[in-house]
């Protein structure tokens with residue numbers, strides 16, 4: 001691979017009369033760990049849906065893993081991308097066993113039917129669940145899990161097909177403080193692992209950005225406010241522009257904190 005995992009050029013998305021994204025140019029290179037940050041309605045999920053080959057832009061060009069959207073078979077491209085998002089979680093049958101939810105990602109399907117899985121698949125699913133601290137949940141049904149447990153299981157599922165690009169849409173949303181900190185620590189360890197795929201994570205909060213994330217893209221009203229290396233992008237000026245209020249920002253032990261100026 002040439003090193004560019006994702007290349008968007010002048011990407012726009014319109015729905016009805018609304019502009020969801022406007023003139024987005026963004027390159028993600030192999031090994032980078034990106035955070036996409038912005039307020040509610042900024043277009044973050046829309047951007048991630050394009051990166052996941054789930055949505056085609058209205059204008060501009062999107063090249064994912066060297067395949068251009070509109071000129072490639074997305075059904076071949078999608079299994080190369082791991083996506084963890086609440087829109088997928090909502091479609092999981094409540095009675096689906098956790099281990100089956102992870103296993104079925106090999107076929108990019110939801111809901112186990114009569115597929116045959118070999119022992120390598122099963123061991124991979126088990127070791128991913130172990131790595132995410134979910135080994136004891138394997139035989140539980142997805143519907144019985146807490147929000148924090150669901151988030152971790154979804155990440156294990158996204159990793160099952162050994163994706164070249166991992167996309168996480170608000171992985172810490174709905175978690176309590178302990179759950180958030182545990183997840184952020186796991187993602188930090190993951191970001192530090194050279195064998196882990198290139199990743200992009202959407203969040204509303206700088207406090208949720210794991211240590212080791214290298215780059216950031218700030219979105220507001222469907223447009224990019226700033227992008228680049230995380231410590232150049234996470235300035236008081238950029239974050240104040242993004243969220244539309246005066247903010248101060250600090251970094252402690254690799255983590256970020258922002259609060260309103262009083």
Ligand SMILES: Nc1ncnc2c1ncn2[C@@H]1O[C@H](COP(=O)(O)OP(=O)(O)OP(=O)(O)O)[C@@H](O)[C@H]1O
Pocket residue numbers: 015016018019020038039040041042043044045046047204
């Ligand atoms: N089909 C649609 N028609 C019109 N507007 C839409 C449509 N789908 C999404 N939108 C709007 O596009 C904007 C961007 O949505 P998106 O979900 O990408 O934002 P987001 O940054 O992920 O928001 P949040 O942080 O609240 O999840 C929102 O204002 C949303 O209401």
